[in-house]
């Protein structure tokens with residue numbers, strides 16, 4: 001497609017912003033975009049940013065690809081001439097990440113002029129820069145939440161009943177503990193996090209202590225818990241479970257938001273997760289994702305019974321509420337666009 005150079009620059013800006021504002025599981029930020037003159041986008045991924053233990057079926061990886069796609073689609077609403085993005089091809093990657101090249105192609109997208117951008121798209125586009133995670137305590141709700149919000153491709157259900165929140169908190173703790181008590185998972189997490197400023201990759205992305213909002217004491221605690229020796233000892237003396245518990249935060253959150261939909265595909269789930277999260281932002285709510293609850297058949301089925309929906313899939317689940325007034329916010333650092341973006345002109 002022939003664009004004026006002004007229009008082209010705006011599309012490039014949208015793509016860079018999408019990379020900045022889309023979310024990725026564990027904040028792994030694995031993607032690089034190559035944008036070609038004919039409006040084709042190749043999405044490549046960096047193997048060393050994948051999480052073999054935490055995501056051994058690559059579901060979170062494809063969900064992250066879906067959140068990137070949705071962010072691109074929504075951010076294109078900013079342009080005065082409306083555009084949208086289509087999925088042209090998606091490549092299935094093997095579960096064994098060692099089999100992949102250091103950088104590999106995962107999908108091809110195409111930008112096209114579109115006359116059908118909806119008001120919902122435009123409103124959610126405005127939320128892209130306002131969405132942040134908040135993983136601590138929330139303030140009380142300033143207004144009543146509806147039981148359900150209907151969006152174009154998904155729905156948000158709010159669980160506010162005390163007993164239901166407590167039950168979900170229990171299930172969440174059980175699943176989290178199962179994961180975190182695995183020695184290899186703790187090891188992977190430890191090598192992934194940058195807890196101290198002398199780490200060689202401290203400022204590369206959003207996984208350092210500052211971006212994770214951890215105090216120095218909390219970082220020392222995390223180092224001790226995740227280090228293999230203490231991890232084993234704590235597990236043996238049954239101290240690991242109470243240390244890892246998020247019971248209080250989950251059970252006392254003003255609400256648990258469940259985003260549901262009709263597709264069982266991870267890419268669609270990621271799209272719905274992003275859309276739902278932005279709709280929560282529009283309501284003035286911050287969220288802490290609790291994706292571990294989507295990892296077992298038992299927890300998925302159980303959550304669906306709480307929301308009484310005809311949808312068959314859960315795209316995302318968050319504890320949500322308002323940000324405490326005194327909360328100082330650190331935006332998670334993103335990979336620089338010199339690493340994640342390349343424009344290729346013919």
Ligand SMILES: Cc1cc2nc3c(=O)[nH]c(=O)nc-3n(C[C@H](O)[C@H](O)[C@H](O)COP(=O)(O)O)c2cc1C
Pocket residue numbers: 022023024025026027028060063064067131132133135206270288289290291292332
């Ligand atoms: C598929 C997927 C699963 C996620 N699961 C979790 C989760 O279980 N816990 C969590 O705290 N954040 C989770 N996130 C959120 C990201 O870690 C987070 O949004 C991202 O690192 C960007 O940080 P920000 O939300 O502060 O901008 C998930 C994101 C995606 C795409």
